[in-house]
Amino acid sequence: MHPFQYTEPQTLAEAVALLTAAPPVDARIIAGGSDLLDEVKEGIIAPGRVVSLAGVPDLDGIAETDGGLSIGAMTTIADLAAHPVIRAGYTALAEAAGGLATPQIRNVGTLGGNLNQRPRCWYYRHPLTPCLKKGGDRCYALAGNTKYLCVTGGDRCYIVHPSDTAVALSVMEATIEVAGADGSRTLPIGDFFVGPGVDVTRETALEPGEVVTRINLPRPAALGAGGQPPGSVYLKAREREAGDFALVSVAARLGIADGVIQQAAVALGGVAPVPYRARAVEEYLQGRAISAVDAAHAGTLALPDARPMTDNGYKVVMANNLVKQAVARLTAG
Ligand SMILES: Cc1cc2nc3c(=O)[nH]c(=O)nc-3n(C[C@H](O)[C@H](O)[C@H](O)COP(=O)(O)OP(=O)(O)OC[C@H]3O[C@@H](n4cnc5c(N)ncnc54)[C@H](O)[C@@H]3O)c2cc1C
Ligand code: SF4
Structure with missing residues (x-):
């Protein structure tokens, strides 16, 4: 393995400084390490410095706030899945967290790491294929096996976004708090992820040296006298x-x-380089009496702009069926 300097800052400011310190090195954040260390071991990246967030205070834990919930980036996936308020009020997030990876990875993997994990494209993950995402000059996947690639949103690179929690957070108006050398900023989740058309070498709007600190979820509001909080x-x-x-x-x-x-x-994962908002389904459902909802029809609206490749047309059928099931479940008596 390529040797690197391992650092354990005790404050956020120190972490940010280590990520941007001169002389410049390839400095990377490590949280649980379940993806970052894979990348190092597989020879995809060779950081000069690894900056652990484990000793930085206030990045862990789930807190109820006036506005809703604030989740520290270092909160583990297992804690997210088990949290009673998330299970009750943000069920899709608990289900996404509880069903991802394995118990071992859920115990060490963090929400910040899950949102910032790198793509699973076979060609990206192979040390000997210098594809566009790694600064090379071509996409190897297009001429190879396209089974796991996107069916919409590709632009020179055709990855699918890998994070389950990102898809769930996309339907919850989540905001992402970020800290960097110039202070902190908050991004709506829809602006946090960027597709290859914006920058083929990265998947988020994070600038070099920026750290995700918290993920905020507005409290689900009850909908008038005859309404419940959204399910x-x-x-x-x-x-x-x-x-x-x-x-x-x-x-x-x-x-x-x-x-x-x-x-x-409604949002889809596995179909696009970023979590995909199924706007046509949302428009069909919005304002409709549940007695008039045709779940199968809603499913057919999942991916109106899909352009499947040789091996991934099955994703369109799957998306149709999953949307149908989800709508049927949420509108059932
Ligand atoms: C066998 C296997 C199966 C998996 N299955 C799934 C699955 O089904 N669904 C799914 O969603 N995921 C899956 N994963 C991915 C797994 O969930 C992630 O590896 C994990 O969530 C990453 O969290 P971590 O804390 O270990 O991140 P790390 O490995 O520490 O970091 C991951 C990346 O995020 C960056 N990073 C970490 N924290 C921050 C932060 N606070 N701010 C900015 N950047 C940060 C790191 O620099 C690194 O690039 C799987 C992984 C494996 C190995
Ligand atoms: S799809 Fe993207 S990550 Fe995969 S080989 Fe092509 S450019 Fe690289």
Whole structure:
């Protein structure tokens, strides 16, 4: 393994300084290490410095705030899945967290690491293929096996976004707090992830030296006298029952009052380089009486702009079926 300097800052400011210190080296954040160390061991990256967030205070834990929930980036996936408030009020997030990877990875992996993990594209993960994402001059996947690539949103690079929690957070109006050398900023989750059309070498809007510190979730509001807080669900299709990434996943969240859908948010994973908002499904559901909802029809609206490749047309069928199931579940008596 390529040797690197390992650092354990005790403050956020120290962590940011270590990520940007001169002379410049390839400095990387490590949280649980379940993805970063794989990349180092597989020879995909060779950082000069690794900056642990383990000793930085206030990055861990889930706190109820006036506005909702604030989740520290170092909170483990297992803690997220088990938290009673998340299970009750943000069910899709608990289901996404509880069903990802393996118990061992959920125990060490963090929410910040899950959102910032790198893509699983075979060619990206192979040390001998210097593809566009690694600064090379071509995409090797297009001429290879396209089974796991995106069906929409590709632009020179055709990865799918790998994080289950990101898809669930996308239907919850989550915001991402980020700290860097110039202070802190907060991004809506839809602006946090960037596709290859913006920058083929990265998947988030993070600038060099920036750290995700917290993920905030607004409290689900009850919808008038005849309404309940929105209910949500996360469904995932994968090849193996455990320890496997989504072929396709869906997070759906519906707020229903007096038998009418007042709020609809639906997002898909496994189909695009970023979590994909299924706007056509949302438009169909918004304002519709649940007695008039045709879940199968909603499913057909999942991916109107899909352009499948030779080996991944199955993703469109899967997305249709998962959306149908999610809508049927949330609108059932
Ligand atoms: C066998 C296997 C199966 C898996 N299955 C799934 C699955 O089904 N679904 C799924 O979603 N994931 C899956 N994963 C991925 C796994 O969930 C991630 O590896 C894990 O969540 C990463 O968390 P970590 O804390 O270990 O991150 P690390 O490995 O420490 O970091 C991951 C990346 O995020 C960056 N990073 C970490 N924290 C921050 C931060 N606070 N701010 C900015 N950047 C940061 C690091 O620099 C690194 O690039 C799987 C992984 C394996 C090995
Ligand atoms: S899809 Fe993206 S990550 Fe995969 S080989 Fe092509 S450029 Fe590289």
